[in-house]
Every structure is written in structure tokens, then in C-alpha cells.
Amino acid sequence: MKRNVLIIGAGGVAQVVAHKAAQHNDRLGDLHIASRTVAKAQAIIDSVQDKGAMKVPGVFVAHAVDAMDTGAVAHLIRHTGCQIVINVGSSFVNMTVLEACIETGAAYMDTAIHEDPAQICETPPWYANHEWKRRERCRAAGVTAVLGIGFDPGVVNAWARVAEGMLDRIDSIDIVDINAGSHGKYFATNFDPEINFREFTGTVWSWQGGAWVPNEMFEVGKDWTLPVVGPQRAYLTGHDEVHSLSARYPQADVRFWMGFGDHYINVFTVLKNLGLLSEQPVRTAEGLEVVPLKVVKAVLPDPASLAPTYTGKTCIADVVRGVKDGRPVELTIYNVADHAEAYAEVGSQGISYTAGVPPVVAALLIADGTWDVGRMVNVEELDPRPFISLLNGMGLPSRIIDGQGDRLLTF
Numbered sequence: 001m002k003r004n005v006l007i008i009g010a011g012g013v014a015q016v017v018a019h020k021a022a023q024h025n026d027r028l029g030d031l032h033i034a035s036r037t038v039a040k041a042q043a044i045i046d047s048v049q050d051k052g053a054m055k056v057p058g059v060f061v062a063h064a065v066d067a068m069d070t071g072a073v074a075h076l077i078r079h080t081g082c083q084i085v086i087n088v089g090s091s092f093v094n095m096t097v098l099e100a101c102i103e104t105g106a107a108y109m110d111t112a113i114h115e116d117p118a119q120i121c122e123t124p125p126w127y128a129n130h131e132w133k134r135r136e137r138c139r140a141a142g143v144t145a146v147l148g149i150g151f152d153p154g155v156v157n158a159w160a161r162v163a164e165g166m167l168d169r170i171d172s173i174d175i176v177d178i179n180a181g182s183h184g185k186y187f188a189t190n191f192d193p194e195i196n197f198r199e200f201t202g203t204v205w206s207w208q209g210g211a212w213v214p215n216e217m218f219e220v221g222k223d224w225t226l227p228v229v230g231p232q233r234a235y236l237t238g239h240d241e242v243h244s245l246s247a248r249y250p251q252a253d254v255r256f257w258m259g260f261g262d263h264y265i266n267v268f269t270v271l272k273n274l275g276l277l278s279e280q281p282v283r284t285a286e287g288l289e290v291v292p293l294k295v296v297k298a299v300l301p302d303p304a305s306l307a308p309t310y311t312g313k314t315c316i317a318d319v320v321r322g323v324k325d326g327r328p329v330e331l332t333i334y335n336v337a338d339h340a341e342a343y344a345e346v347g348s349q350g351i352s353y354t355a356g357v358p359p360v361v362a363a364l365l366i367a368d369g370t371w372d373v374g375r376m377v378n379v380e381e382l383d384p385r386p387f388i389s390l391l392n393g394m395g396l397p398s399r400i401i402d403g404q405g406d407r408l409l410t411f
């Protein structure tokens with residue numbers, strides 16, 4: 001049994017994690033949240049208190065920490081007595097926070113793959129470049145480290161594991177992420193602009209025909225029709241979960257598709273062609289050294305600020321094709337989230353909501369021992385049934401379309 005949770009980060013996803021953890025603090029124990037700026041962390045606690053989200057009276061404390069400093073994070077873990085760390089800070093801090101957990105024995109989880117600030121779109125498989133190099137150290141220390149436990153990656157990985165149990169053979173896994181909502185801004189990103197743009201400026205990698213296949217961003221598009229959001233255009237995009245799922249299902253084609261409107265593509269293309277998405281420093285006529293990508297990030301809306309007026313819904317799905325009893329089968333496992341409903345409950349928009357609820361579910365499963373496996377894992381390596389069952393009751397129900405129609409996915 002593990003108790004007491006430390007949340008690293010104070011953005012939109014951290015807001016969701018804090019509210020959901022507070023709703024289950026009777027099982028998770030004391031709560032702590034840390035950010036470089038303590039005021040941002042305290043503002044999240046204040047929002048939790050304003051909504052009366054704490055299930056039982058308890059501890060919730062804000063801290064200042066430089067998450068790029070392993071020693072500082074390890075000291076905070078020891079000081080707070082936290083046995084579970086939910087890292088929803090920038091992807092740049094993943095390895096320093098993980099190292100602190102290995103040092104202290106705390107369970108670790110994150111929602112996205114590690115990013116090296118000096119590189120964009122590393123050669124696949126990405127997990128092998130950083131996280132998987134620490135597998136043996138996690139096992140030796142008995143540290144549970146659950147990688148990519150957001151929605152995509154995260155829930156979609158668990159759905160693939162569900163499909164594995166329903167089919168004799170998996171031939172393809174297409175993960176489709178559609179945001180049919182509107183934030184009302186001329187242009188904005190739904191999560192950290194720096195991470196968002198880095199994800200789309202490099203080579204798009206997919207796993208097809210037993211090999212890594214490179215494409216350019218927006219080179220390959222396809223029309224998908226998903227529940228509630230209807231027909232939508234999505235583009236082949238490199239993404240975290242492709243890199244771990246391809247290792248478990250090497251015989252299957254594994255692809256990730258994300259929906260983009262023409263306006264987003266046009267603005268993105270202009271920014272990229274002007275060099276404004278570069279991470280390489282440039283010098284202005286006044287002699288100032290700036291990083292174009294960081295300047296763009298600074299002038300765009302804070303993703304958390306989009307929440308109050310966000311409307312519409314998201315739909316994220318696994319479309320899995322394979323064979324059962326010698327016959328071809330297609331399964332669609334999906335979730336629909338509503339931006340306005342997410343804001344009403346936790347003060348964040350739907351995309352932050354879908355990313356922030358799953359790590360709290362994982363924390364509950366680690367706390368009670370179900371997922372406290374004492375080693376590093378990607379989500380598809382774990383039993384998905386308790387995870388999906390808890391998600392169904394915590395605001396992110398999974399549904400499945402197969403030969404029996406469209407129904408709630410239960411076990």
C-alpha cells in the first residue's frame with residue numbers, strides 16, 4: 001500500500017490531476033503540488049478548495065521546486081513523505097523526476113514521452129532513447145514507473161491490450177484523436193505550445209509492414225467517421241504510443257492520426273516556413289538572442305486560459321483490425337469528452353481533462369497495490385480491466401463498437 005501524492009507541474013493537466021486526486025484523498029492520503037512558481041501551484045489548490053473537491057478534510061500543500069534538479073525533487077519527496085509522484089510538468093523534466101523517484105523509491109508516472117531540449121523528433125523507438133534505459137534500475141530499486149499514463153498515450157494503450165484479449169491476431173491499430181471543439185481564439189494550442197510544435201515539425205514516424213516508415217507532417221490524410229463528432233479529416237502524425245505498441249505488436253501496423261482544420265494547418269505552415277518554430281537561437285538587430293519557438297509560445301494564449309469558453313466535444317478512438325476464429329474483425333473502442341462539462345467540474349478544458357484523469361486512476365491502482373508492480377512499464381503491459389473500470393466511473397467512460405453494437409466497455 002502506498003499513500004501521499006506529489007504532483008509535479010501547475011498547468012491545465014495538473015489542475016485536473018489536483019481536482020481528481022482531491023476527490024479521492026481518502027484513498028490517496030496527503031496531497032502536494034510543486035511548480036517552479038509556487039503561486040501557480042497555490043492557485044490550483046485554491047480552485048480545489050473553491051469547488052469543495054476534497055472528499056475528506058486533509059492536507060494539500062503547494063511547493064516551489066526546480067523539476068530539472070533531481071536533488072531538489074528527491075528532497076521534496078522525502079520532505080513530504082510522498083510515495084507516489086504524478087509528473088505532469090513539461091516533458092523536458094521527465095528524466096530528472098524519474099531519477100528522483102529511483103533515488104527515493106517513490107512510484108513514478110508521466111503522461112508523455114521525454115523530450116530532449118536539444119533534439120526534435122529523435123530516431124525511433126523514442127522510449128528506447130531515454131526511459132527504457134532505466135528499466136533495470138527501476139527493477140533493482142523496486143520502483144513502479146508507469147510511462148505515458150495520460151489518454152494518448154495511456155488509455156489508448158490499455159484499449160489495445162483489451163483488443164488483444166478479444167482477437168486471435170491483431171493486424172492494425174489506428175489511434176484517431178479528434179477535437180471537434182472550439183476555443184474561440186484566432187490561433188492557440190491545446191497544450192504547451194513548445195511541446196505541441198516540436199511534435200509536428202519533425203519526421204512523422206509510423207510502424208507499418210514490420211518497419212519504421214517516415215513521412216512529412218500533413219503528407220498523409222484520411223477521413224474518419226467517429227461517434228458524436230462525425231466525419232473528420234485527420235493526418236498521420238508521429239506519437240508516443242506508436243513506439244511502445246509497435247514493440248508489443250510488431251506484426252501489426254500501428255499508426256496515430258490527429259485531426260486538424262485548414263486554419264491550423266495554414267498558420268502552422270506559415271510559422272514553420274518563416275523559421276518561427278525553430279528551437280535554434282537567433283540574434284535580433286538590437287543584439288538580443290532569442291529562440292523563435294519560445295517567442296511564439298510567449299505570444300500565444302496559455303492553454304489553460306482556453307477553458308472558460310471552450311465548447312464542443314472530443315473523440316479519441318482505437319480502430320483495431322484483426323482476426324477472430326478465422327474471420328476478419330474490426331473493433332472501435334472510444335471515449336467522448338465534453339469541454340464545457342470538464343470546465344464545470346474541474347476548471348479545465350476537455351483535452352486537459354482526458355490527460356489528467358488517467359494518472360489519478362493509476363495512482364489509485366498503485367495505492368491499493370493492483371498496479372504497484374515494482375518495475376518500469378508502459379500501459380499495455382498492465383491489466384487494463386481495473387483501470388478501465390475505474391475510468392468509467394470517474395468521468396472517462398470507454399465504449400466499444402463491435403458485432404454487438406455500441407455499448408459501454410465493461411468487464
